[in-house]
Amino acid sequence: MTAAVLTRMWDEPESWTLATYRRHGGYRALAQALAMTPDDVIALVKDSGLRGRGGAGFPTGVKWGFIPQGDGKPHYLVVNADESEPGTCKDVPLLLANPHELIEGAAIAAYAIRAERAFIYVRGEVVAVLRRLHAAVAEAREAGYLGENILGSGFSLDIMVHAGAGAYICGEETALLDSLEGRRGQPRLRPPFPATAGLYACPTVVNNVETIASVPAILRDGAKWFRSMGSEKSPGxxxxxxxxxxxxxxxxxxxxxxxxxxxxxxxxxxxxxxxxxxxxxxxxxxxxxxxxxxxxxxxxxxxxxxxxxxxxxxxxxxxETTCVVRAVLRWSQFYEHESCGKCTPCREGTFWMVRILEELERGTAGADDVDKLLDVCASVAGRSFCALGDAATSPIVSSVTHFRDEYSEHLRLGGCPFPAERSVLFSDEGAR
Incomplete structure (x- = not known):
């Protein structure tokens, strides 16, 4: 375990305010970064070994280093706060409890990649988060941490908080960029990659909320301190x-x-x-x-x-009260609903996954339908335009691997052996 870093202020009254953040050393890291060269900031983040916290785990400093310099184009930083993955709920609490950690990290990252405009892309449904971010950005601007000539350094940055329309596909970075540009959120063909042709066809870095919020601590306490936690390849x-x-x-x-x-x-x-x-x-x-x-x-x-x-x-x-077939069916229904429909494997594959799983859960499927389900997964995995297709197949294939007998039990009994009321998550029993 480790001492609290991202959560160190969460239990304080009005933890989200600039005054509270300053009491805990807030924006000290930004001043340190502005006293360094942008390349030195990138090198420090590289040395720390910080990896993207949005899922892929790509080294953050390496990603920043991909941005071409001296190209005469504006550069952009985009913070992915879409957070649409079922079960994922870390970015919203972070933004509610301490939005200034993200704003300071965004300012440092923008300075490193030489960007003068940053965007925070948030799901439109989380209105409380949007309001808190807008208020925090205004506080930071009023205090001189955003805007023109930040802390007298000559560096300027404006941050725009953008409300998305609520689509899982916009968690994919190129679909997010299309949405930011006012188009329907669908993944782009790559190459070119966002580092060279991202937002408005300009060099762009897209990072997750937690990734950017982890940067100020690295500036404050150093790469060696960050590497003292975690493992050699996954530090922090x-x-x-x-x-x-x-x-x-x-x-x-x-x-x-x-x-x-x-x-x-x-x-x-x-x-x-x-x-x-x-x-x-x-x-x-x-x-x-x-x-x-x-x-x-x-x-x-x-x-x-x-x-x-x-x-x-x-x-x-x-x-043990949960039916694995029912759980996987619910997830599959989500992926079918959230498929953008751009590519045939995902659009058609997610539809047939749900249809087969529904029959399996009811116990009305044929004896060979489990194998048929795996065949559909094999036709989608690695063949869809973006990672949503792979995401949809993962819980299905792994559930069959670990619980094939449970699928067979549904067919043998002609129905689900788990009463629905017994497997309800967050029931009163689960809260006791």
Missing amino acids: FTLYSLSGHVTRPGQYEAELGVTLRDLLTLAGGVRRGHRLKFWTPGGSSTPILTDEHLDVPLDYEGVAAAGSMLGTKALQIFD
Whole structure:
């Protein structure tokens, strides 16, 4: 475990205000960054080993270094606060509790990549977050941390908070850019990549909220301090979101490499009187794991070695009352609904995944329909235009791998062996 960094102020009264943030050293890192050259800031972030916290885990400093310099074009920073993955709920609490951490990180990142305009793309449904961000940006501008000639450095930056229309596909960075430009959010063909032709066909960096919010601490305390936490290839701290059949669901800040067993100890364990059946390490788009994986290190390499992905570190916990077929069906219905329809494998594949899963859950499918379902997944994975197709297949394939007998039980009984009322998440029983 580690001392609180991102969550250090969350329990303070009015933690979201500039005054509170300043009491905790807020905007000191920005002053440090502005005293360095942009290239030195990028080098420091590279040395820290910070990896993207939005799911892919790409090295942040390397991504910033891809931005061409001296090209005569404006550069842009885009912060992805869309957070649409089922089970993922770390960015919204961070933005509500401490928006200035993100604003300071955005100012540092924009200075490093030589951008004078940054955008924070937020889901339009989270009105409270939008209001808080607008207020925080106004506070920062009034205090001289945004706007013209920040802290007398000659560097200028304007931040725009943009409300998206609420589409999962806009979590994909190029679809997000199309949405920012006023078009329908659909993924772009790559190359060119955003680093060379992103927003308005100009060099653009797209980073997740938690990634950017982690930057001020690296400036304040140094790369060596950051690397003292986590593992060699996955250094630092992060937020783990625990939800589902757990005694105390919520956000838990810890070093990368902590195990689910450790996190469950902090969260009071699986709800009283029940045991762990399966869980997701990074939201519904990551292959599910079981109680056999309680001691898997929750870093990028450890989870990959177990056959899944760390993703957004959204740990959804399911106990023995849950029907795995029903859970996977609900996720698949989400992906069918959120498919943008641009490519045939995803558009048609997600439709047929849901139709087959519905028959399997009702126990009315044929004996060969589990294999047929896997065939449909094989026709989608790696063949869709963006990663949504892969995301839709992950829970299906992994659930069959770990729980094929449960699929067969539905067919044998001619229905689901789990009464629906027993597997309701967040029931009164789960809260006790």
